Amino acid sequence: MSSILNSIAKMRYKTKAVFSGVTDVVVVDQGEEKYASTPFNVKFGKLKFLNAGEELVIETLNIKEKSTIKQMSLIKLVIFINGEKRDDIQFYLDDDQIGHFAYDQKADIEELKQKYLEQTKQNMNLQQQQESKLIPQNKFLVLSRVPTSKTIQSLKLKHGLNTITYEVECKRLGLQHIECQLFMIKQNQKIFISDIDGTITKSPTKGMILSTFGRDYTQDHICEFYNRLTQRNYLILYMSARSMVQYESTKEYLLRQQQQGIQLPPGPLFLSPQELLEAFTIEVIKKQTDILKSQMLNDLVFTIGVTGTIQGGMGDRLNDIQAYKMANIEYERILLINKKGEIVRVNNEMKEEKFTIKEIIQKMDQIF
Structure with missing residues (x-):
């Protein structure tokens, strides 16, 4: 871990000297x-x-x-x-x-x-x-x-x-x-929030690091699932506690993902305004991503209004559920996924249900 932190620290120095950062924008x-x-x-x-x-x-x-x-x-x-x-x-x-x-x-x-x-x-x-x-x-x-x-x-x-x-x-x-x-987008556009590290990738730590070196560590059937959502007129909004200095590499990672000829659908990418080392510390070490994501979601909710158009979300940590609930997403449309690709959701009777991504796809009409 110390060698990783040393590498990140050196990258932070370069970021201050050369690198720049940006995030996508949503206009309503x-x-x-x-x-x-x-x-x-x-x-x-x-x-x-x-x-x-x-x-x-x-x-x-x-x-x-x-x-x-x-x-x-x-x-x-x-x-x-x-x-x-x-x-x-x-x-x-x-x-x-x-x-x-x-x-x-x-x-x-x-x-x-x-x-x-x-x-x-x-x-x-x-x-x-x-x-x-x-x-x-x-x-x-x-x-x-x-x-x-x-x-x-x-x-x-x-x-x-x-x-x-x-x-x-x-x-x-x-x-x-x-x-x-x-x-x-229009005021009534349906939005699905997706975490990246640990959600699209199988692990937040390995996903964040291995993707930098072009290694595939993506959840099975995730591309099909998100494309099925877009067919139901959802916009996929990708959200991560990664630093916005990593915008270009993260965007390229999302564009590279393809499973059985199906790519991840396009959508806005929201990243943390923190510098690289601070974002890495919050995401991987302190595991306090809910703080950053809540702020990003607040910006989004304030922009589109509390109209219920943010209608689903998926993450890999309880912090993600807390952040999504702040955006008034219904429990049954908040999905918690682990590195094995197993998904937990709370149904309208407040009981936990477990699925694979493939099974969620089969229940699209029922859930979404």
């Missing part, structure tokens, strides 16, 4: 030209950039903690939506090189603060008092990883799969870019 079309989205999570490694911006007074809206107001210099990112360059989208890296949308118009700021107030239930009075003392009005911006409805509408997204590319110029490495996917 709420009708009547109103839209909501999960956070646009993107972070570039500790790089030196060209054209550092003017130092401004910035308020950064945070979900889990109080918003912060401080002076910082921002780096402009260029965004491409479905291959089209969008210079009109104001998207910047902060001092920690995390991406945010930037707003200076009162109506936009009020909309964003209302969203965060609803989600965090925090009292904004103290922050408003701070603003009146700190803000030179002509140089004040509010940063948010969640865009306004108007911004989403301006992206000219198509329903289904879209691509986002973030681009920035660095002094030594030249042009750097990260690409991810954006899924635009």
Whole structure:
């Protein structure tokens, strides 16, 4: 184990120097030209950039903690939506090189603060008092990883799969870019949440490590099961406590999985915003994945509303069940799987039932 941790620690150093991370985005079309989205999570490694911006007074809206107001210099990112360059989208890296949308118009700021107030239930009075003392009005911006409805509408997204590319110029490495996917869905879209390590793979530890080296450690019949769900109009949302630094390798792993000519269906990938070593510690050592997954699920529930559209989930730990219950998934549609491919579910009489994936497939009409 010590040799593994040493290797991860070295990778973390490289991550800070070079590597970057990103997660997919879900946008919900709420009708009547109103839209909501999960956070646009993107972070570039500790790089030196060209054209550092003017130092401004910035308020950064945070979900889990109080918003912060401080002076910082921002780096402009260029965004491409479905291959089209969008210079009109104001998207910047902060001092920690995390991406945010930037707003200076009162109506936009009020909309964003209302969203965060609803989600965090925090009292904004103290922050408003701070603003009146700190803000030179002509140089004040509010940063948010969640865009306004108007911004989403301006992206000219198509329903289904879209691509986002973030681009920035660095002094030594030249042009750097990260690409991810954006899924635009309707308000009533049914969603099935799937863990990856220990659920699609047979073991959380071996699955996380062996997949890096191209070793197959996948649950039998998992591709058929998830494709049967998509035939019933479910969107599979893949969720893991892996660091978003591992986005590209995780996405490639999901794309590689094929059983009897059937691939895993496409779907958004949500990863932890933590750095590589922190994510590895939480996932493998502390086994506290429910904390990270609950936050990701909270973002999703807040985006689509508590409408019951998250209608199923599968994981390999009791922590996963706890996280899925927070998303209001019914017990009988929460599946707990072990490395042997055995699934446990609680039926509507609150009694445990055991199945194989093959048997679950045969009971699709009854369960889903």
